[in-house]
Structure formats: structure tokens, C-alpha cells
Amino acid sequence: MDIAVPLKNTILNASEDLIIVLDDTGNIINMNSAWEKIETVNEFVPLIVKNSNFTDLLESTQNYEQLDSIQQILRGDTDEFQKKFTISIEQKQYYYLFRTYKLTLSSNRVGAIIIYSAYKQEVVSEMKNILESMTDAFFSVDKSWNITYINEYGKTLLSQVLPSFNYKSSESPSLLETEFFPFLQQVMLEQETRQQEIFIPSIPTWFEVKAYPIAEGGLSVFFHHIAERKNIEKDLRNLAYFDFLTHLPNRRMTYDLLQRKIKNGEPFSFFYIDLDGFKLINDMYGHTRGDAILVEMANFFNQTIKVDKVVSRVGGDEFVIFTDEVDKKKLSIIANKLVQDFQEISESKSVPSIPLSLSIGISRYPQDASNTDLLFRYANVAMYTSKKRSINNFSFFEYSMIEEIERKVHIENELHGNLKDTAIHFVVQPQFDSTNNEVIGVEVLTRWIHPKYGYITPPEFIGIADNSGRIEELTKYLICEVFSKVSKWIQDYGFNKPVAINITPKLLGNRKFFNDLIHFIQFYNIPPQMVDIEITENANLDTDQNILSNIAFCRKYGIRLSLDDFGTGYSKLADLVDFPIDKLKIDKYFVDKIGKETNAELILHTFMNLAKGLKCDVLAEGVETKEQVDYLNSLGLTYFQGYYFSKPVSLEEFEQTYLINN
Template identity: 35%
Template structure:
């Protein structure tokens, strides 16, 4: 043992762990264990125990962790005298250990321990890296083979690169070597996109962006341009210079076409194909900027189709859509170069007239546009007249912001409507008062309806041969609490535009029926009460049911109600209109055609309409004393009506000469200021009571 310790002392200065062991044998001389007999300080440090703690310990008590599973290897060394080198991974200490086992004396051996962890991990890292590279190489090959994209690899310093082309999976990969790479690729890019591509590449290579990604157009083999999405990553050297960049080109032409289609739908009206509000919001600032740059005017035109709701109500929305398509086509054709037109909603449009220096240029263009609406249209084999009203504000004179220009153009358009429609109107400062009045009137109409501020006046209708009162026409009047009396010519159009005409008209009908029933209950001879129906009322849903309800509420016999429809409504003798009028006539209600002679259509429709009463417009009556043409027209109208078994009424009789003429030519009934102005209900009752007054009224003209 002394010899052992002496030799062990020689190794006490060795820096790596080293220990001496002796085999333990049983009675038969067979090795069954081993024990530690000496160790150097490095070994003590390795196992974390002092020399005194480990000497004499059995190997399986102390050394099992360091030389796990080496018992049979130790026996082999002591038996053969050979040196044995083992490499093991010890889980307990998480290290790779190389053990060199030396035979020492019979039954004794020494072990030199070497920590091989660092080297082993480097080796494993190299193996894993190679595996990863092999894996990525395999993936790269699969990507190239399985993708329709072009894969590119650019050596930046040499400016050469390879593009892997593959048109479809049935063809092998084709490699295209390009030098100079960058210039040749740029040459394929659409000229409008080159600057953006170069800017994107430079920003990425300067590390201002985390990755390279750019969409642009490239020339294809057939000379056309397709869209690609180019993506890539670069490698930089130690000095920070990019040396290599690789990526792909993805064909996104179909995607771009789909996006363009989606954008078109988003920015255009689906009916007229005109740009919509979204497009306006994007284009308006651009047109303003252009006008500022060129020191030009910009005409802001707000346009509305006259009586379009009436067309929709008469012929249906499908017919109205066809009209709007035709209008849109006219606008598109007329403003495709210098200006833009947008569908604002419904029958409203906005036109921006650009590249003009003077107001006269704008007015000239608007007159040319109006001229295109001065002839009859044939839509779905139906003839009709379409007119438009336009309001104009000017940038920069009338405002610089869209809200202001739109508001002032709207004011001007309203003024164009007030002046008779079918015209344009430039904005003027004085219009603000008119516009504010319109707003006040509309607000007042709502209050008047709520607080019963309306009242009816009644104008008598006389039989021309006897002077007998055979009816009363109910006329709506309104005395505004602050503005005073307002003419129906002013507030009725506002009521129609706002939709208030429906509840107002219902109130008029109910009140007129109630009053007529009251006169009957007072003992007066039954007469008819006439109520005007506007186009908006005529085409409202459930008109027949509403009228029946009112007749039941007021207990008025339908034979004593006459409904007047204007020629502008009746002239559209569609099946729908005929059906409505027929249903009302079957209830026992009389139907009168009001303002006859003011429409565009021929007289042919009279034979198809279920009417009993024809009222000649007062515009013809006024000219009787001065125009032989008017005389001939009146004679012809009376003759035609009688041949159709219609009762004829002349409206607006103001002189005795007019009265005499109409009586001589067989007119049936008359009304007008010459005979009686519109009266309050109390005045009507006095008139109905005073038989002498009626007699006196007509005695001067020879009826009594």
C-alpha cells in the first residue's frame, strides 16, 4: 500500500481528477466490488468530498455516479493489464467525461478523469447545424419544386444572381443566371413603379426596415404587365455591408384585379356606375389642390331630377332606375374630361366643373347640359319629359370647404326649383334668407300639423245655367303664428319635399268630409266636396283603405266626395293609375281631372281614365277675351269632353265676358272670383242659407 501511496503522491499535483482503486474478491477469488484507496485534490473537488470521507469507501457507495456501469471494465483492466479509455455522459453532473483506466498493481487500478463537455457540445452543435442545413436545403429544394413563385438569389457585391423559374408543376425548374442582376431586373419593372421599388430596396439594405416587401408591375413574355409581390432577406458582413439577398416573386395579378374590382364597387354607384360619395371625399381635395395650383375656379353643382319621386310612384322603382341610368350615362359622357360627376343619393348628383377661369364658362357648360334634357325620352317604350334643377356655388368665391360649398349649392338649387325647375341658379348671398325661411316654414308645418293651425277655405262651384251651388272645393290655408299668412304656392312644395304632404293631405280630407257632413246635418241640400290629391298622396300605400276609413269616421256618403287629380298625375295612364282610379270610382267617389291643358301628353288618355269631371285650367280662360286661338281651344275642349260624357268646369272666372262665353259654348259648371272667392265655413253657411244672394249674384248676368 505504501508503494501505492508513494506513486499516488507523484500524481497529487495533477490538475485533472485522479483516483486509485483496489478490487475486492470473494472466497472463490471472484471480484465483487472495488474500493477507493487514494485520490488527488482535483478529484476531491470534483466529487465534493474530502479525502478522509472517501478513502476505504466501496465503489458503489462513492464512485457509482462518476463511473456508472464501469465495474466490468475495471475487472478487465486488472485481469489483462491493458489501458482502457471510456467516454460517458453523466446525468448527475450533466457532463461528458473521458476516463482513462490504468492497471497499477495486481488487483489495483487508477482512473484519470477528463471533462470533455465543452468539446462534446461543440461537436454536437456542429452536427445539429449540419442537420439543420441539410433540412433547410431539403426545404429549399421542396419550395423551389413545389412553388409557382420565382425564387431569386442576389450576390450584391458581384451584382449577379440566379432566378429559379417554374411555370407549372409539369415542367422542370429552369435556372436563369443574370449579370448585372439589379439593372436587368429593374428593366422589367413598369416605369411608374421603378422609383418606389428602388426606394424600398435602399431603405431595407440601409436597415431602415426590418424586411423587404414590395408590390409592383413587371413586364411579361407577351409584353403585358402583371403584378408581383417581391419579398426578401439580406445578409450583412462584419463591416455592416449587405453582401447577399434572397427572396421570391409571387404572381398577385389575379389578387390585384380582384382588389381593383372591389375598389371599383366601393367607389362607384352600382346603378349608374358613377363615382359615389366615397370617391367624392377622395377626389374633392385633389381637385381643390389643382384649382389652387392653376389659379382656376371650381364649379360645385348640386343637381336634382325634377319630379323624380312622382316618376317612381307612377311607374315603379324599376322604371325609375332605368331613368337614372340614362341620366348617369349623359353625365358620364358630358363630364368625362374636364370635371367629375358623382351620384349623391336617390335622384341627387354633384358635379365638379374644373379647368375654368370665368363664371361664364361654367354657365355655358350648364346650359349645354340642360339642352340635353329639353326633348322627350323614350324609356321602356314610354314617352316622358325629364328635367333637372341645378344649384351652383363657386370655389373659392363662395367657400373653400366642402360643407360650405354644398350648403350654398343646395340653397341655389332650391331657388332654381322655386323659379320653375328645369334651370340652373348661381348662389347669391340673398338666398340665405330664402333658405332660412324654407327651414322655418318646414319646422312650422310640423307644428301646424301638431297644434291644428291649418284651416280650410271653400270655393263654391256653380251650375252655369241655373246658378245653383253644386259643390265646394276645399282649399288649404295656413296663418303662421309669426310669419303670418303663407301662400299654398310656397308651403305646399315644401310639404311635398319633406314628406309632410301625406299627413297634411289626410287632415284636409278628413276635415273636408267632416264639414260636408255637418252641412248636411244642418239641413242644407247635399253637395259634393272636392279635395285635391297631390302625386305624393295619390301613390301612397293603402290610399283606398285610408279614404274608406275617413268616410266611415265622418259618416259621409262617398257620392258626396270628389277627388281631384292633376293632369301631371293622370297623364301617366299606366295600368296602376287606372286601377287606383277605378277602385275609387267603384266606391262611389267622383274623380275630377284638375288643371287640364297644362300637361305634355296627347288627349288620347282621356278615353281610358275612369273620370267624370274635367276642369279646364284657368290659364286658358284668361286669354279668352284677347286670343282667337284660346277661344278655339276652349270650344274644342268642351266639345271633346261632352263627347266623352264628361262634366266640364272652367276655373278662374274673373270677368263677365269670360262667363258669357263659357255659357254660350256649353260649359257645365264654373268657379272663380267673379262668382265667389274662397270662403270660411261660416261664410259658406251664410251663402248656402241665402237663396236670394245666389239669385242676386246671377241676376246681373241674366240667369234670373
């Protein structure tokens, strides 16, 4: 604040504040009349006289902070300064605001104007009322750690922390003896507001403490119980990090523990375990039974493995075990013990007709991966490898497993694209009557010569299509490609032989697919009796009502029905009674046994007698030698399919060989 003209006494005297004007040396050159109206406010008021040096007075009374601010003004370092102060006189506290501003004197000299504004006692009383009504406990201390004020709730809580505490008694235990002190001392030293949660073991309970530095030294401290909040936080932490059913660490906790071990460079091994058969138990017997089994499994894993380990539940029926052991031989012993011990007790944990088994995958740090995500992924990959091999099995992760998965993903992605852009194509294998070597029908087969993987077997890519939901599109693509060709054969050559198309069990229950099939038959003008649907023997003909309905739907239109791979599946003989099968196709497995195993030949006899009783045709698949043909002819079987007669050929080659040339 610059003042370019002399201040008039009347201006100064109009203010109720205490005002002093200093020259550039700190001498008092003016002061207002408010000073004459007060008695003692502090220890140096009686010493203030006109023309005395005010900076010397401040120094002699140790008011260093005010002195320093005035000297900064006089040096020209700053233009103004203000701060609140308290002072104790005769056991009473007085509150005032100290302000000082730059004052321009003649000859470009710099002086200062100082203003003391007093707080009214009513404000202090109001503050006390507020402090007493707070839900927080409160106390204030001076720079010597003496309590200068404490509200009633503060007295109550501090008495809990220190039972013999009495803030009025000089013999009472000091704050220095409480768990609060290290925290308060830090705030006092750093002069920065802080907040901290502090546990008092003698009660025991938690407090949240907030400390604010006071300008003239000391602290204002607010604190309150947070035991209920800490209990809630503990419960939330348990929900976040532990499985509520088994009380084992969950996936999140497992991740954190593994990341900690990786950060510390500690080697470990990781078991990923899946409980096969568990979903059926939940579906058939309810979640109460399933939950009980999961709790038993948690106890089983903890009790079976004797080495140091952590057992976690990371999914519905998926468990994880990690241990510091990384030696493959020792890990194999642990895995074998898990499998063997589980086999011994699995009967008691299973339910009728639903056996339980374990599939285990093992990955190791740092041998297999350097981070938690990959270790989880690799152990999971190894676990699914075990699942494919057999029940109650374990596998160590190998990088070839990743190559297999990447291959599967690549194939699946291509199946989800435009099928015309793939190298998928269709061939037919003729079926013959050995009595005259005439073609009696064809079976459509799918082939894929991949530009990267070469020949992909039908079981591989058809299985991927079936599991990824693309089997319907692939089968309809086959039907359209083949029917368009067959329609031409009918028109050009009078072709009238059955065309067999394999339908997977998943499609058998899909009415939309069969509606589309009828549409394609009508669109391409194919006689329905020329369409032969081949279904595998393990289709659920006796349980799936959708399949029963769709088969009846096809028979209504005159479509033929063949049972493929007969003798190797699990269908009941009742299926053959209940469904009008047009043809039984004997699997190559039995044909290969001819001349080698008597039991297989006896079964072939039985098949022929069964077919005669059902009045359906019988065709042998995979016939490769004359001896096989002769033996089957001796049983009365004359319909064949196999390399002895013809390998699968392209649609164009079939047309040239069996239609144009004939």
C-alpha cells in the same frame, strides 16, 4: 445570481458548459474541467490559464461586447447578461450562448461567473435544412457584406436580379450593386428589423424583402416575388378608384383629388352634371343600351372641354368635371358649350320618344366652400336648381339655394310630425249658379300660415308632402276635419251640396286610401253623392290600371268625379269618353283671356260644345269680373267659382254666412 458560499469544484465540473469564475478585478479564480476536454474553439482558449486576467484577454482579442457585459456586472450596473454568438475557425462556424451573472465574494466584493454553452452541429444542420426548404429566398451577410450563406432559391432569384451573380466568386457583382442595398444598409446601420417592397426595373418585378440584424454583425435576409400580389393590388385599386364601365375616376378618387388640391391651396371649379332622361332609357331599353350611352358621354365630356380638367363618373348618370378655371364668365362659356354641343349630338344618343338633356350645377373653391363635402353638396344643389328651371341648363351655386333647401327640409319635418300641431287649416270656396246666385257646392282648400315662413303656398307644401310620402296623411287629416264639420251642417241645416276634395295623382293609384275614404264617409254619415273628387287633367287615366280600378271603385259607391284645370293638361279626349266625368272645371288661364284673345274664346266655345256632348256640368274657375261672367253666360255657362262671387272662407264663416243667415 448571488452565490454566498464558495463554489465547490465538484459542482463546476459536473457541467458540460464552459464555466469561468472571476474576481472583482477580472482575474480568473476558478474554471471547470470542461475546458480541458476541448481543443481549439476560439483564438483565446489556449491563453486561458488560472489566475490570468480574463477581461484583459477579451480586450486583446477584440471581444468588446463580452468585455463590456462583464465590466457592467463587476461595477454593479446589472446582475446578468446573455447573448448568442457565432465564430469562424478554419472556415467553420461555431455557435454558442454567452452568459454572465453577478457573484458575491467575501468582504462584499462583486465578482462574475461566466458560462459558455455550445450549440450542437445537428442543430446547425437542421437549420440549414429548414432554410433550404423555405418558399422564401434566404441569404445571410457578415458586417463586410460578404454572403455567408444562401439557399438554392436565393441563388435563383439573385441571379435574376444580377444575371452574372455567383456568390462563390470574388469577381461576382456584389449586393452593393443591387436595388436591395440601400434598404439593407439602413437595417445594418439602425440595427432594427425592417420589411420593404422593392421594385427591380431590370426584370421588371417586385420583391418583398425582410432583413434581420445579426448580433455579431451582418444580416439575415428573406425575400420573394410579389408580382402577382402587386397585380391584384393594382386591380383592386382600379376597382376602388376608377369606374369599371367608363374607366373614369370614381367618387372616391374624385374626393381624394379634390382634397389634395384643397390641401395645396389650389383654386378650382366643380361641375356636377346629371343626364336627364337616362333612367327611362334603362327602364325601357335595358342596361346594355344605357351603358353604351354612358361610355359615349364620358368621351363627350373629355373631348368637348379643351381646358385642363378631370372628368369623373360619381353615380349612375351623374358626372363630375373639375378644372382650375374659376372665372365665372369663362366657366359660363364652358357650360354653354357643353349644353350647346350636347343638344347637337343628343338626338343620336337618345332613343325614340326619350330625349336626353343635361342639368349642370357649378361650385367653386374657395369662393363657395372650403371642403370637399360642401363643394359636392353645393354643386349638387345648383344642379337641382338647373333641373327645375328647364332642360339643358346650368346654375352657379348661391347661398339662397341652401336657404330654400333648409326651408323645404323644415317644412317636410313638420309634415312628418303631428299635423294638429301645425298651423295647417282648411277653408272652402263656394261655387255658385249665376242664374239665382245660390251655392251649388264648395271646394275644400288647404292653407298654412307658418310662424316662421308666413304664408306657404299650397303648391309648395302639398308638393313637398306628395314627394315625401305624407300626402296621404295630410289628405286624410283634411277629410276628417272637414267631414266632421259637414256632418254637423247636414244634421243642423240640412246641407246637401257637393264637397270637392283635390286628390293628387299619386293618391289616385292607392287603394288603401280609397278604402279609408269609404270608411270616413260611413263614419261621419256623409252621403257618397256629396263627395266630389277632383283630379287634375295630367293624371295617367289611360295607362295606370290602379287608377282605373280606384275610379271605378268610387263610382260604385256613388262618389262624384270632376276634372280640374281642364284645358291646361295633357289628357286625351278619349279619357272623357271612357270615364263618366260629372263636371269639367275650366282653368282660370282661359277665363283671364276673355276679351283679350280670340283664340282663347274659341277654345271656350269648344269646351262648352264638348260638355254638352258628354252631358256633364261645366264650371269656370277664377272668375273675377262681371265681364267674364256675362261672356260665359252668353255661351250657356252658369256655374262659377272665383273672387267675383266669394273668396275662400273659413269653415265657420261659411256656416255663418251661407247656412245660419240663410
